[in-house]
Amino acid sequence: MAKVEQKIVPLNGDNAVAYAVKQCDVDVVAAYPITPQTIIVEKFSEYVADGEVDTEFVCVESEHTAMTCCITASATGARTFTATASAGLALMHEMLGVASGCRTPVVMSVVNRALSAPINIHCDHSDAMCERDIGWIQLYAENSQEAYDSIIQAFRIAENLDVMLPTMVGLDGFVLSHTLENVSVLPDEAVKKFVGARQVPMVMNHEGKLVPFKLDPANPLTIGPLDLYDYYFEHKRQQEESMRKALDVIKQVHDEYAKQSGRSYGNGLVEAYRLDDAEIATICMGSTAGTVKTVVDELRENGIKAGLLRMRAFRPLPVEDIVSNLSGKKAVAVMDRACSFGGNGGPLFHEIRHAVYDLPDRPKLVNYIYGLGGRDTPPYMIDGIYKELQKIAETGEIENKVQFIGLRE
């Protein structure tokens, strides 16, 4: 597939998401506004009012209902989308498990924002980290361009018959959601063709007949009923299998999209930046990676072998990519924009440290909790992390395994 001609539109992250959803031929959007996601549903409701989309827009009274609407619509074979943030995602929690358990490929943008209390509207990843084990695919965008690209890819990933799992795309609140950026957008027709029509697998119904996996009066089917000790475990194992299959699907969809757009993000799962010959590296997710890249470039100019591994996929966790990219590194800092209270470091640190455990030449690993509640993360702060890593690489000694950076004592 050849690269298609694109136009550049100034969009903030939220508008970039709304624009992508407009192009994806979505049947049902059910959403409730919450800062910093509001612009997405606000803009999308304008598209609906102006007749630019053929979408049923359901105004609901809460995020719990927004997700319920999306699940039930998706169970009929519809393509569905919603957006939320922070407390909204937390309120959805119960239904997120129903979405993944019912294998309804809902796509949702999560504009990452701190959780209350105290109330805070700014960015960190604590909202989505709380949903780590709920069975959703989690992708994180570095910039608004990637948020646009990832939403389009998310429909293909979620609806893939080997996957059939709901997918959330995270973008950093305010840093991306409310910041204007030049975004290259594909023509409507190209996106429509790329996402295609939603497919559903065939399943056995109660009469022993193969029917499409959707709620349809012509072919009655029960989805997600009571499932006790005799079959629940088997259904959970199916979800885990689909998560593992999603690793390949995310890469395939990413590569196919890259051919059309000319834009790629590592291999779709992780993005290694100047990492090949690096001795020290950081790992992070989201918009912070942009700042880290600038710092890495400066360090490289001074002959310091620094690199970055950006996690684009957090669920499923690309273990092989983490292992192959970190093998042989001397010292690595994992940057967590969330705190796992009482845990042994932040949630991303848990994952990375666990993934490299079997490496005979595993690097020294440290953890930095940063940017909670939108605390600024300027280049000098990241530079400080690399300085610390240089010291660890030289001495092999770790003074503080888990540190809070950008925090006043």
Next chain:
Amino acid sequence: MSPQKKGWKEIPLAGACWISSTEYKTGDWRSYKPVWNTEKCTRCMFCHIYCPEGAIKHDPETNNMVFDYDFCKGCGICANECPADAIEMALEGKE
């Protein structure tokens, strides 16, 4: 775990039912079993009417009340409602 039950690779997604719910025998949930006393029973059919599972029927040929133990969950409503005290709830295995 029963060996004839299907594995995770065979069953449809999301608990989609591939067999009718009538195949799902709920009788093994029971810990107390209703035991019918033909002598005391007046065939008033209260038990048949009150049973929430539809597990008690009257056989007109034998004039017996027939309990379907594949589906009786042992709730005891029949014994409670019986005006003739003709149903006794006995601990499963001890009846």
